[in-house]
Amino acid sequence: GNSVTQMEGPVTLSEEAFLTINCTYTATGYPSLFWYVQYPGEGLQLLLKATKADDKGSNKGFEATYRKETTSFHLEKGSVQVSDSAVYFCALSPSSGSARQLTFGSGTQLTVLP
Amino acid sequence: DTAVSQTPKYLVTQMGNDKSIKCEQNLGHDTMYWYKQDSKKFLKIMFSYNNKELIINETVPNRFSPKSPDKAHLNLHINSLELGDSAVYFCASSQEKSFRTSGRNEQFFGPGTRLTVL
Numbered sequence: 611g612n613s614v615t616q617m618e619g620p621v622t623l624s625e626e627a628f629l630t631i632n633c634t635y636t637a638t639g640y641p642s643l644f645w646y647v648q649y650p651g652e653g654l655q656l657l658l659k660a661t662k663a664d665d666k667g668s669n670k671g672f673e674a675t676y677r678k679e680t681t682s683f684h685l686e687k688g689s690v691q692v693s694d695s696a697v698y699f700c701a702l703s704p705s706s707g708s709a710r711q712l713t714f715g716s717g718t719q720l721t722v723l724p
Numbered sequence: 725d726t727a728v729s730q731t732p733k734y735l736v737t738q739m740g741n742d743k744s745i746k747c748e749q750n751l752g753h754d755t756m757y758w759y760k761q762d763s764k765k766f767l768k769i770m771f772s773y774n775n776k777e778l779i780i781n782e783t784v785p786n787r788f789s790p791k792s793p794d795k796a797h798l799n800l801h802i803n804s805l806e807l808g809d810s811a812v813y814f815c816a817s818s819q820e821k822s823f824r825t826s827g828r829n830e831q832f833f834g835p836g837t838r839l840t841v842l
Contacts, residue, residue: 646833651835717765
């Protein structure tokens, strides 16, 4: 079956530090890959996505590249801010099958200190 | 203005009760979902619903049942609540026209309903 593995948190960084959150996946074919972010007390919102190999998704300074050869979709940001503190979820949507359900990773709590 | 709304935001109830959580989306989407998020933030799909076609995650107890009065609503009804049902429940919607389309469309999530069973 499909699965997503994320690096475990929590992750604590100082403001302006470099961020990497690792994500690897298991799926057949070419799934679509997503990063969602959940701010405290809120629902999830899409941060970025990539739908085919070598695509780079980017938004708000965050980037992730769809690497088919390593089945990875690592999230990076060059300089984090306090406002980036949230839980980050990597997810995939399969390219085949009877339903386009998202499979989520376990989430990574990020705290950015001033 | 809210794209996906849920009511109530908080729900505290006794074991054995029956309760419902309502979800509405004003995005004109064709597909809606219910997720459960446990205390460790792990998210699991419960149901996917498109044009009266329902996909049920096999791990969901049959005490849980989604009900869709129209395309914009997918309510979650829970019978005989148990302690283990305590969690945050999220509704979501997407533009997917059917369960056989690309799966590339993002899902829009509601703010969540925190259910506490005592």
